[in-house]
Amino acid sequence: MRSELFSAENLEKESAQPGMRLQNSKMLKIELNGEAMARVGSMVAYQGNVQFQALGSGGLGKFLKQKLTGEGVPLMKVTGQGDVFLAELAKDVHIIDLEPGDALSINGSSVLAFDSTLQYDIRMVGGAGMASSSGLFNCVFSGYGRIAITTKGTPVVLNVDAPTYVDPQAAVCWSANLQTGYHRAEQLGLGTLLGRRTGESFTMSFAGQGFVVVQPSEEPPVLGSGQQQQEGGLLGGLLS
Structure with a gap:
């Protein structure tokens, strides 16, 4: 049988x-010998002796403030020996190596x-205050290990060496040591252009020394059960 396939x-x-x-570029492979954490529903194939354990709301149980979110976190623990292939809606996949001291x-x-060796937490985004009814929480990872993230398209990595402003729906990740803030579009002169709304209600600001990764696509607003519309999509599908 012959094919370019x-x-x-x-x-x-x-x-x-x-x-x-x-x-x-669209698929992650984990050559598993032990355990790893993965997004529920992301497995597309596996080979070998592999078990999947859905963690539900217990996935981030010791960190998750359920009174604030009212939702569980759909993570699954993957254990055993074998090859596991993960993907998410054909998004681009990127691997980041964290070392001690990184966040x-x-x-x-x-x-x-x-990697299960990483520590993770859910924290309020600094400077968000009551700027909106959502977009207030993010996942913060630290420790030693690898993490795989996805972006909708090829991202740009901005070096924050000057005041930097990003649409919160396009912000993928950033150095945890950066100072963040939320600004209404009108404060930055973006409220109206030639008498028309720009469509950007809030803009995130970043200051300090570090980087921010921006994707060329905005995450759609997320509607949670009994919750108001989320503008930033922070925590996105992990809390849906």
Whole structure:
């Protein structure tokens, strides 16, 4: 049988070392020998002796303030020995290595998988205050290990060496040490252009030393059960 489908580019990537790696730009491969954490529903294939345990609201139980969110976190623990392939709506997949002392704040809708050696928390985004009814929480990861995130399209990584402003729906992740704030569009002169609304209700600001990753697409507003519309999509699908 012959086809370009069977070219080396599409064959399974093999490695002698366990852990996360890119199968291709849209798919993550975990060569599993132990355990990892992954987004529920992200598994597209697996080989070997692998078990999946849905954690539900217990996934971030010791950190999640359920009185604030009212929702669970759909994570699953993946354990065993084998190869696990993960993807999320054909989004681009990127791997980030965290080392001791690193801390990364991530929009929850962009989290695909991470090593169980990482510590994670849910924190209020600094400076958000009561700017909106949502977009107030983010996932903060620290420790040593790998995390795989997704973006809708090829992102830009902005070095925050000057005051930086980003649409909160396009912000994927940023250095956790950055100072953040929320500004109404009118405060930045974006409220009206030639008499027309720009469509940007709030803009996030970043200051300090670090980086922010911005995707070329805005996450749609998320509607939670019994909740108001979320503008920033922070925590996104992880809290739906």
